[in-house]
Structures are given as C-alpha cells and as structure tokens.
Amino acid sequence: MTAEAYVGRTPVEGPVLDGFFLPQLNQTELDELMWETRSWGSVVLRMPVVTPHLIDLLCQRLLQAQADHLAERPVMDIVDVLGRVITQWSDPDYYWRQQAEELLPVVTGYAPEMVRRGLKDYLKTFRHDRLLRFLSQDFENPLVLDGFQPNRAGGRSRAYGPKLTTQIFAGNVPGLPVWNLICGLLVKSATLGKSASGEPLFPVLFARSIAEEDPDLAACLAILHWPGGDEEIEQAAFTHSEAVTATGGRKAIESVVGRLPPGMPFVPYGHKMSFAVIGREALALNRYAETARWAAHDASQYDQQGCLSPHCLFVERGGAVDPRTFAAALAAEMSRFERSKPRARLTLEESAGIERVRSSYEFRAYDDDAIELFTSDTGTGWTMIYEEKPERFEPSTLNRLLRVHPVDGIDDVERLAAPLRGHLQTAGVACSPDRLNDWAQALGRCGVDRICAVGQMPEPAAGWHHDGRGNLTALVRWVDIEGAAEAALEHYDTEWTLPTRQDPVGRQL
Secondary structure, eight states, rough: OOEEEEEEEEEEEOOOOOOOETTTTTTHHTTTTTTEEEETEEEEEEEEEEEEEHHHHHHHHHHHHHHTTTTOOHHHHHHHHHHHHHHHSSTTTTTTHHHHHHHHHHHHOOOHHHHHHHHHHHGGGSSSHHHHHHHHHSSSSSSGSSSOOTTTTTTEEEOOOOSSSEEEEESSTTTTTTHHHHHHHHHHHHHEEESSSSSSSSSHHHHHHHHHHHHHHTTTTTEEETTTTHHHHHHHHHOSSSEEESSHHHHHHHHHHTTTTTTOEEEEEEEEEEEEEEEEEGGGGHHHHHHHEEEEEEEHHHOSSSTEEEEEEEEETSSSOOOOHHHHHHHHHHHHHHHHHHOOOHHHHHHHHHHHHHHOOOOHHHOTTEEEEEEESSSSSSSSEESOOOOOOOOOOSSEEEEEEEEESSHHHHHGGGGGHHHHHHHEEEEEEHHHHHHHHHHHTTTTTTEEEETTSSSSOOOOGGSSOOTTTTTTTEEEHHHHHHHHTTGGGSSSOOOOOBBBSOOOO
16 A cells, blocks of 8 residues: 555655554554554555554454354365465466565565565465365364364364464565464464564465455454564463464574463474485486585575575485585585575674684685585675584574585484484485485484475475474364263163153042
8 A cells, every 4th residue: 555654653655565464453443553664675564563452352353253254164165265365376467476576575685586486386385285185194084173073992083273373473484474374274273473573574465365265264364563572462462372383493482482371382383404415326427416406406495594494415425426526516506596596685793604604614624625615706695615524513504504514324414413303304315215214214313304305395295294293283182072981871862751650549640
C-alpha cells in the first residue's frame, strides 16, 4: 500500500508494506493500534507496536478460530487447501511469488536468482503428494488426527494437536517459516507467529496466499514481530498457548526456555552443523568435476546460513583424482557460483571474522605444504581451506567459508565428527551404493540425523525427522482407549429396564 506510516507521530513518506498478518482484527481495531516502520533499503514495512494486551486479544481470537474452523476439520481437507496454495506458488506469474522474488533480495541481501531458485525448490516440499508423505511419515494412520482409530495394542488412539502454538520463526533462510506454519495447521493448531527481525516478510506473504484460498483456515494464523526476549509479551503469549516452538541459535533457545511456564511442551530447532563425505568413486575422471559442482552448490546456497549447509568436506583418498586436485576443482566451482549468485552483504564483524581465518591459514601455509588456501579474487566472497591433518572438526564462520580434509576412509570421518555429537544434522554423501549402508551406520553413530546425496543438502525430503524427531508427533498428545476397557463395557450393551411390581390388588405399578 502507499500511505503514511507512523513511529509514534513521526511520518514516513513513500510506499509502505504491511509487515503483519492479523485477520483476527477488524479495521477499527487496527486503526486504534500504535504503529512503527522498519526499512530494508527500499523496502519499508509497517508493523504494529506489540503490547501484552494485543497478544491477549489475538490469542483469544485465535483460540475461537481454532474451535470454529480447525478443530473438527478433516486433516485431508487441510492437505487439499495447502496443496492448492503450493500449486499457486509454482506459477511464476503468481502475485505473491512475484512479490517475494522482488522484495526478499532487498530484505535479505541474497542474490535474486538464489531467492528465486531457492523458494521454488523449497516450496516443492509441500506439494499435495508430499504433504501426504509428510503425514504418513509421522502417523501410521493420519486419520488419528480426526478421531479414534484402531491401534496395535487392540484399542483405539487419537492424536490432538495444541489448540494454540506460539511459534518463533527464524529469518536466516527465506521461506523457512512455511515449515512451522504448515506443521501447525496439519495438527489442527492455531499459530501465533513471531516473525524474525532479519526477514519478517515471507511468512506474511505466505499467510496471505492461504487467506485467498481459504479465509477460515487463514483466520487461525496471526503473524507479527516483537523484540525477542520481551518477558511481558511472551508471558502473555505462553499463557494462552499449549505449545511453543522456536528456531534459532543456542542463546535464543536458552532465552525462550527460561521463560516457559512449567510443563509447557517445547519444540526447539537450535543451531546445528552439517558436513559432506566424498568417496573415491565420486573422484573418477568423468565424475569429479560434477561432484565439485554439487558440493559448491551445497556450500554456497544461502551462504551456509542454514543448518543443512556443509561446514567441511571429507574427501577420501584412493580415487582417480587426489583430494588436493579435487579441492582446486571445488574452488573453481565456488568462484563460478559467486559470479552467478553473489553472496549477501556482510556486517563489518562478519567480514573481519573471515579475514582473521584467512590470515591464520595463510600464515600457516608458508611453512606447511599440507595446507593450501583458496580465496575469491576480490573481497571475502568465498574461502576454501585445504588441510590434510586437521586436529578436529572446526565449525565454519559461514558465509561461504569451507574446509576440505583428506581422509583414508569413513573411520577417519567418524573420529573427527564424533566429538560434535549432539550438534550435527545433515551429512551429504557421494559414494557407491554398496558402501552407503556402512557409511550410514558410522554417520548415525556420530549423531547425524539426515543423510542425503551431495547436491541435495539444502533441500530436505518431505517428512524427514528434523533434529531426529517427528515434526508432527513432536506437537501432539495422544489419547488411548484401551481394548480391555471396551471389552469390559460390553455388558452394558444390552437393553436394561426397571423391573415391574404389582400392588396388593394386582394392579401394575
């Protein structure tokens, strides 16, 4: 919209977009709110000033909307609606997709082509057929979300999602909040969503696309931004909620935990690290260049900001191409990716962090032939460190800084990765199929919860166990009707009437 927006009473001229989604409020109620604006270059968002009173009101409205439009709605009907929404997003001419592709590069600093391609690939995860797989991954019979269904113990069970979930979104990867919103809707939970300060726009655009398809379903979503850690606001949100989810770094997760009411179900998605393993089969003369291209894609997509991005590559010796030659090929692919999809802008602190790492390894490389540094021609666009004898798995500073370590086999990988057990997420692999099972066993022991092919690390399959647990089952509570109870109640199934009696003269009483 084009309008005046206000921070207190200070006007801001120019095109201003709504950075919130609050269908629970009528126009009069919206007009009574205080407003503020935030700018990302040419993108200016208008946002309500959030107060505990506003959160109380929104939660009451969300709970009523959940009861009216979601609680008894068949789960397959919800899947149908979401599937239609995603089909709309697959159309390049779809209005909300065009808005996202135009505005998100400005807000995030990511290259337009990266945003375009990234959103396209990511949203495929939620197509109708994949949502069905998503459900079947977590529920043997998804109809347990609609009513009591037979279970293996001889009774019946039903899964209930929270009536209301407060969801704290992350903004490091565009589109990520879609996962949270869809998970909530599939378990029939209304969502009070806190948008990320770094990227508050996409969940709003996606919620609006749901509203166009099904206003009743969208009425169960509210999305707005408030400063993280505001105790009064979050106490109001948590008081009304039956569950809380949060995506963020360790400090952010710990901060939320410290404010949760006792016994509140909490699903954290904290910061995790990933890596890739390149087997000797992938280093054949006719394969190594393609392998390098896919690995560069995984390490460069969204500048390693996602937990699925590799921090390092372990390259097996014994292939037709040795690990150092592969590292040179990988550096060339990192450079090619940078030219087509430049890295997002960095803060001075982030740039300084990369320079410090570069300087350290450059100094060491003077006296150590086992270390080689590959860098972008100008600036800190990308950095690759080849190190033959690392002391440990060293986390990356991110922003396209990648380490490459030669190994003799999967045992070396397990030794280096095992100390970070509990902090690992995805392992990308490039090996022959007959070795995959042994590699998977070793990677599983390290603490990895997802194994995929190199080149597919940023795009998880529908229904994967995020952080090693069910995405939907983590949100539900189960109610069981025991089979023995039903059997014991069968004798009540016969018709029973009061016995009759007669008075002394034979009349029936």
